[in-house]
Amino acid sequence: MADEICDRFGFLHAGRLVRSGSRAELLEASGKADSLLVRTEEGDIRFPLAAHGGANAHLRNVLEAGRTIIEAVREQPRLTDLYFSFIEEAQNEVA
Numbered sequence: 164m165a166d167e168i169c170d171r172f173g174f175l176h177a178g179r180l181v182r183s184g185s186r187a188e189l190l191e192a193s194g195k196a197d198s199l200l201v202r203t204e205e206g207d208i209r210f211p212l213a214a215h216g217g218a219n220a221h222l223r224n225v226l227e228a229g230r231t232i233i234e235a236v237r238e239q240p241r242l243t244d245l246y247f248s249f250i251e252e253a254q255n256e257v258a
Contacts, residue, residue, distance in 0.1 A: 165242060174246050182249045186242070193248045195240040201225055202234040212237065 166186060173183040182189060197212045199221055210221040218237065225232060
C-alpha cells in the first residue's frame with residue numbers, strides 16, 4: 164500500500180532514522196533480491212533471482228525434474244522485510 168503512494172521511505176528504530184531512500188535504493192542497500200515462487204502439485208519451491216532474470220532456467224529445471232507447474236510468480240521483498248533487515252543491522256552495530 165505504501166509502495167503505491169510514496170516514492171521515498173524512512174525507517175525509524177528507537178527514535179533514530181536507520182535508513183531512508185527510494186524503494187530501489189533500499190532494496191539495493193539491503194542486498195535482498197526478487198524471488199521466483201513456483202507452485203507445483205508436489206509443493207512450493209522458492210528460487211532467488213538475479214537482478215536480470217534467471218526465471219526461465221529455474222522453470223526449465225522444475226519441468227525437467229518431472230514436476231507439474233501450477234503457477235509461477237515473481238515476488239519482491241516487502242517493505243516490512245527491508246525494515247526488519249535494516250533494524251537487525253542497526254542492532255548489530257550497537258552490540
